[in-house]
Amino acid sequence: MQNLIEIKNLEHVYTDTDGNEVKALDGVSLDIARGEFVAVIGANGSGKSTLARHLNALLLPTAGKCIVAGMDTADDDNLWNIRQHVGMVFQNPDNQIVAAVVEEDVAFGPENIGVPPQEIRTRVDNALAAVGMTDYAKHAPHLLSGGQKQRVAIAGVLALEPDCIVLDEPTAMLDPRGRSEIVGTVKKLNREKKITVVYITHYMEEAMQADRIIAMEGGRIKMQGTPKEIFACVEELHAMGLETPLAAQAAYDLRQKGVKLPQGIIDDEELTEELCR
Amino acid sequence: MPLNLQNVTFTYMKGTPFEKTALSDVSLQIEKGEFVAVIGHTGSGKSTLVQHLSGLLHPDKGSVTVDGVNLNAKNAAAKKARNSVGMVFQYPEHQIFAETVYEDIAFGPRNKGLGPDEVDRAVRDAMAFVGLDFDSFAKRSPFRLSGGQMRRVAIAGVIAMEPDYLILDEPSAGLDPRSRDAVFKEVMALYKKRGIAVILVTHNMEEAARYASRLLVISGGQVILDGVPHDIFTNHKDELLAASMDVPPVYKLADCLNAHGLPVERTPELAALEKQILELRRAKHAD
Amino acid sequence: MLTDITLGQYYPGNSVIHKLDPRAKIIATLLFIAAIFFADSLLSYGVLALFVAVVIGLSRLPVLMVLRSVKPLWIIIVLTLFIHAFTGEGKDVLYQYSFLRLTTEGIIMGIKMSLRLVFLLLISSILTFTTSPIVLTDGIEALLRPFKCIGVPAHELAMMMTIALRFIPTLIEETDRIIKAQTARGADFDSGSLLQRAKNMLPILVPLFISAFRRADELAIAMEARCYRGGEGRTRMHELAYKAKDFIALAIIILLIAVLAVMRWGLGL
Known part of the structure; x- marks a missing residue:
């Protein structure tokens, strides 16, 4: 498999409001393959949002390299091309919707890059269908639920026909229903449209859906692996201020008390099965 | 000293095409010393409900009283009654306005008409409750703090009003797990020390199960379930699912174990569930 | 309300x-x-x-x-x-x-x-x-376009209007929430001298402005991420x-x- 994103020794230093230099990213190296679903977890201030913003050149490395679809993000000429390849969905659904009608908002991206009107129409219809919002095409965004708004935001990114979507805590402001809407939509896009997904979240049950989890702390990648591998490290996750899925926690506790359980239990079914054995 | 809601009905944007009845004929009573969790999906009417409890919305029909005083009256007694109900909105840090942490927290106590010494004491107490060191934070600009710290300043601003009833609308929204736990630890400490009533609006069933002594389930503008959380999560799962809510993960795990022939009692504590599992295994090995 | x-x-x-x-x-x-x-x-x-x-x-x-x-x-x-x-x-x-x-x-x-x-x-x-506000601004933009040669920034004005119209309901909701939050902290907006009343508005205005700036900032980043770079080379769906x-x-x-x-x-x- 070919790598869509290649990050080498990425550093990002910025000056905060008090004039101190802060190293938000400190030597991050990471490859993301085409079609992969990667979740990034970490406490506040661990550098995960900063990392995300490097992927479509909203931030540029102060040291190291970030290569997206073969293009260096530091090269100015690649800027708009990179942003077409990598779309970005942010935390607050209200602050990323530009237009007062859903379909007009979805059209915003393709309009910016000069797509012909007929094709914009097709792209908008396809994007809305992909996130299940076709019925709301003519609605006003401020009257939609949080989950619906966030799906509109995803459609707005999809209309640019990107290879990769980066979602920066897209569910942090949503209720449980909205959260499952978003996770479901993102999974579907990854499976059916082969879109590469980088998904930043605080919610472990969402991270569990990914192919690979990156755990960050202090601007570095602390651990990475499959959900089974990561959630086996209960102590390390707690030390990072993160939670573990309930079943993984229970498996860990029971193992501590002498119950023989294999590694890699992360959901209720697996735990129950092992306990019934 | 109960907080009482009597046959309250409320409709948004009455007389327009956007009209929506958010509460219909709701009656309930909350006593000091209760920890009430209010759950319901978005649009169920739970936000409207708590805004009535704090006297911010006036019911179209029915009444809201604290100790018999109508919250919506226009007199000194009503104002005092309203001040006895504190309300922490969602993302309360977005309502911070003053130049220093101290000034922002002092806003409420001053509005209550307290003297400088009393204001100072209230601010210090409130800061202590939310774990903000007075000497290092009082003079700082609240806008330069981290998200979790700003949230604490905002919560302290309501605690400093010294309410008998404290309403918290999703106080942990948008925080990472560590800050989430810290906020709840502080709220629990306050609840226990002052013997106040806490009304917690949440989407998180685990929070409801872990902290509340009473659970209100709102759906379609009505209270559809009102009882002890453990009882509701154990015996009313179907109603919860029908109102597009769920039971906490630890109940789900118990259900999963039961479904596969491991007889365990449902419990809100993971440790208690684990204990049962260990006992079952011991009994099995003894056979 | x-x-x-x-x-x-x-x-x-x-x-x-x-x-x-x-x-x-x-x-x-x-x-x-x-x-x-x-x-x-x-x-x-x-x-x-x-x-x-x-x-x-x-x-x-x-x-x-x-x-x-x-x-x-x-x-x-x-x-x-x-x-x-x-x-x-x-x-x-x-x-x-x-x-x-x-x-x-x-x-x-x-x-x-x-x-x-x-x-x-x-x-x-x-x-x-x-x-719809966007169509309305499209209309205004189109009507103003002939005046571009005398320095009327037709596209920029239209985009500003679009965003203003999009955010009016959001900011109204926000104002409502801030007023309620400060009311819950005992704020009084109706009494005192004119100067006092103006001062009483600060707890509403300060958070509202901060929020508007925060929104503007986030929106600008979101627009850039969606390849917005001004009116040049833009097409329209309608x-x-x-x-x-x-x-x-x-x-x-x-x-x-x-x-x-x-x-x-x-x-x-």
Whole structure:
């Protein structure tokens, strides 16, 4: 498999409001393959949002390299091309919707890059269908639920026909229903449209859906692996201020008390099965 | 000293095409010393409900009283009654306005008409409750703090009003797990020390199960379930699912174990569930 | 309550009025406003009222909602009525108190002036109710484009308007929430001296401004992430194109002006 994103020794230093230099990213190296679903977890201030913003050149490395679809993000000429390849969905659904009608908002991206009107129409219809919002095409965004708004935001990114979507805590402001809407939509896009997904979240049950989890702390990648591998490290996750899925926690506790359980239990079914054995 | 809601009905944007009845004929009573969790999906009417409890919305029909005083009256007694109900909105840090942490927290106590010494004491107490060191934070600009710290300043601003009833609308929204736990630890400490009533609006069933002594389930503008959380999560799962809510993960795990022939009692504590599992295994090995 | 304001909101629909080209609608609205000032006699006001009623009917908007759009300015309307009623030149004095004279002519003048305001509000709200803000700004942008050579930033103005319109409901909601939050902390907005009252607004205004700036910042980043780089090279999903009905609409308005002009100067009605 070919790598869509290649990050080498990425550093990002910025000056905060008090004039101190802060190293938000400190030597991050990471490859993301085409079609992969990667979740990034970490406490506040661990550098995960900063990392995300490097992927479509909203931030540029102060040291190291970030290569997206073969293009260096530091090269100015690649800027708009990179942003077409990598779309970005942010935390607050209200602050990323530009237009007062859903379909007009979805059209915003393709309009910016000069797509012909007929094709914009097709792209908008396809994007809305992909996130299940076709019925709301003519609605006003401020009257939609949080989950619906966030799906509109995803459609707005999809209309640019990107290879990769980066979602920066897209569910942090949503209720449980909205959260499952978003996770479901993102999974579907990854499976059916082969879109590469980088998904930043605080919610472990969402991270569990990914192919690979990156755990960050202090601007570095602390651990990475499959959900089974990561959630086996209960102590390390707690030390990072993160939670573990309930079943993984229970498996860990029971193992501590002498119950023989294999590694890699992360959901209720697996735990129950092992306990019934 | 109960907080009482009597046959309250409320409709948004009455007389327009956007009209929506958010509460219909709701009656309930909350006593000091209760920890009430209010759950319901978005649009169920739970936000409207708590805004009535704090006297911010006036019911179209029915009444809201604290100790018999109508919250919506226009007199000194009503104002005092309203001040006895504190309300922490969602993302309360977005309502911070003053130049220093101290000034922002002092806003409420001053509005209550307290003297400088009393204001100072209230601010210090409130800061202590939310774990903000007075000497290092009082003079700082609240806008330069981290998200979790700003949230604490905002919560302290309501605690400093010294309410008998404290309403918290999703106080942990948008925080990472560590800050989430810290906020709840502080709220629990306050609840226990002052013997106040806490009304917690949440989407998180685990929070409801872990902290509340009473659970209100709102759906379609009505209270559809009102009882002890453990009882509701154990015996009313179907109603919860029908109102597009769920039971906490630890109940789900118990259900999963039961479904596969491991007889365990449902419990809100993971440790208690684990204990049962260990006992079952011991009994099995003894056979 | 703040969230009850309907002025400037879009009400989606499929009526003839909704489907007119925004440029035609804007021009027609301007022409109608001109027509208002052609009206003189009560009969011609009747013609205007009939016209507005027909337009509301064609737009299939809820009548009550359209009428409510007059509400935010009712004080000005009533004031207009009284000022004219008491200061109008007229012989038929009904009541006098020092320099204030209530005259029949003044009352009629007052009614006419208030009606003008009401018609103006109604027709402009029909414009905003039936035209989505983006389409409306597209129209404005297209109408301003010829003036670009003399330095009118047509696209930038249009984009600013689009964003303003998109965020008005959001900021109104936010204001409502901030007012409630400060009220819950015992804030009092209705008492004290004028200076004191202005000071009392700070707990609302400061958070509101901070929030608006935060939103602006986040929106700018989101727009950049979606490849926004100004008006150059942009295409539109809906290209504007005049159709027969747009010319018919404009013709009707011009006819209305003609009728009013004839009534006033030709027939003396």
